[in-house]
Amino acid sequence: MAEKNKPVVLPCNGIDKEAGAISRELALLLLEKGADVICPVLYQSNPKRYQKKLESGKLLVIDGCKTGCASKLAREHGLKIAKKATVNELLKEENLKSGKSPVIGTEKLGLLPAWAERLEELEDIVAEEGGTHFKTPVSFRQFAFDKFIFKVPEAGYFFNENDCWARVEGDRARLGVSDYVQQSASDIIFFEPPEVGKELNMFDEAGSIESTKTALDIISPVSGTVTAVNQELVEAPELINSDPYVAGWAVEVALSDFESDRELLMDCAGYFDYLNEKVKKEYRKRYGGK
């Protein structure tokens, strides 16, 4: 294994759930295969101890559950996460759930060597630097209702009725939520991305967001494979509030059948009219009148 690409594994290590125990066990299996392992507890109190290892390898984070403590720890210390896995997602693929006991069940123990191999082969999260996609400047149309101003891009985006968009360029799309969603949800405080490599059908969940008011799934307008997630958004979910259509993108997808998908989507002009009517309808529903 080339030293520069040596995995440096940061497991969740949670000791009160089975998922935590599995993440630790996976880290130990990868250690046997030559990876370095970071103890999250020691890292908290003495991060310098792991500095050299982190500089020389690629960080693989293994979270136990959605709380994502290992990811949070990495972000808090400004570490670049190259690869990421969540034990609960791995279990879900096998139709299994994490048990409440912190002791790993026999059936699950048997799965771990294969999972460790898979983790070694995980693709990097971050999309290629300097790619040519999604660099086109975006211009907007807007309309006002009461004191609210709603923006919709003028071209290049496609929307579903769940107010989620796909910005399509070539065989790729970036997905996100509309200005209407961010205004309705108010301050977004959490973005849970999907796994890179996840196959999406149209209307599948492509991550979720949580605001001070509500929690919402990002409903994919397209089908394809997740090739990247917006790590900046994980760290700063408020980007959806400040720039929902560009910096606030959530997921990048390699499209599998956009020609079919687009039949069920609205283009920018269509969504502009749809949203205008939707806002008025909501008002009428709430207060009556025309």
Next chain:
Amino acid sequence: MKKVGVISCSGESEPEGTIARNAVRLVMEKYRPGATVSLCLPLYLAGDEGERDFARRFPVIAVDGCGKACAKWATEKYSGKVQDCVDIGELLKEWGVSERLSRSHPGRLENEVTERVAREIIKKMDEITG
């Protein structure tokens, strides 16, 4: 439905600020829902174009806690003349309310004053909307 913007004093240090905010909420949620669009003074001052644009296009009533008239001042500086205003300090004098009001724990008196201020706002709204 004719709409009227109501911009409330946001005074944190005086009880009149609390009364102003609560009275506007009463008007917006209980007495004139749909017709009342509350404008957020801090957001307005911070430059929110939605708030400022609304105040340019629709009549606005400023509800101020005291003679500093921050809500009225901000509206007139950034959007245009207010249609009407309510000065709670003046109303309290007029109503002979001389007791010290609580700014954070509204009791019977504070609630009573809040209701009366709400009715003053409604009166002005109804004059505007006809």
